[in-house]
């Protein structure tokens with residue numbers, strides 16, 4: 001067998017450009033939650049793709065944003081700069097054909113690292129004419145020295161193979177960091193909590209998701225069945241009422257959807273119980289964040 005290659009590859013970009021959708025396609029399984037709402041991903045998560053002699057360790061990051069100043073938002077931006085410190089390739093993702101101030105900042109920080117930086121233009125399925133890409137690519141390539149430029153559609157899985165090939169070409173010769181069948185560094189408890197948070201984000205109006213955290217209180221296996229109990233923390237009493245819904249209908253729907261994802265991921269039957277509790281101020285309280293696992 002050839003010499004093994006392995007490296008860390010960061011996926012960075014503004015909120016909502018499709019980083020987690022892309023990660024899931026690259027890994028071939030949903031390990032990172034996604035939604036139409038910005039700031040869905042809160043913590044760094046690895047997605048591992050092993051093929052032939054190469055292991056690509058993709059790092060999904062929270063969307064880089066400016067403006068919000070709560071502890072949770074600061075934590076999310078800090079996560080990105082920590083990740084950038086030790087990666088072998090940076091994949092910068094955008095979903096529109098001009099740069100916003102956040103993009104400029106992120107690009108400057110990325111090029112400062114010194115590793116190859118790829119430009120990935122996502123959501124090409126939404127373009128009226130693929131030719132519109134060219135002037136944007138031209139202009140950006142004059143300003144920045146991208147190692148690769150790859151237009152893709154993460155959703156439709158277009159051109160993601162080209163991205164994988166280009167990435168492998170930049171990986172250093174290294175022993176693999178993970179077993180070849182491992183897909184993520186996160187454990188089952190973490191994924192279970194995230195699946196619940198995804199359903200809340202997808203099913204609730206704008207305010208609730210940002211003020212929600214999910215904590216797994218019980219996770220045990222009995223006769224091949226996983227018994228999982230999750231506590232949903234919200235900031236306000238009204239949010240609790242909305243989440244529970246009339247006669248518990250909303251919470252039930254969230255639970256059913258989350259359970260299906262868990263059963264797919266863990267490949268076993270799951271009994272899921274959900275609880276909702278008001279804990280005001282958790283999202284702006286450093287200690288509360290730590291106790292929820294945002295380290």
Ligand SMILES: Nc1nc2c(ncn2[C@@H]2O[C@H](COP(=O)(O)OP(=O)(O)OP(=O)(O)O)[C@@H](O)[C@H]2O)c(=O)[nH]1
Pocket residue numbers: 013014015016017018019020021022033034035036037038039040041042061062063064122123124125126152153154155156
């Ligand atoms: N049309 C289209 N939509 C896409 C594509 N990729 C992602 N999306 C959608 O864009 C939205 C955001 O996707 P995410 O993967 O959650 O984006 P993200 O960059 O991880 O967002 P944050 O975690 O909030 O930073 C979702 O509704 C996706 O379905 C694509 O190639 N085409």
Ligand SMILES: [Mg+2]
Pocket residue numbers: 019020021033034040041060061062063
């Ligand atoms: Mg994400």
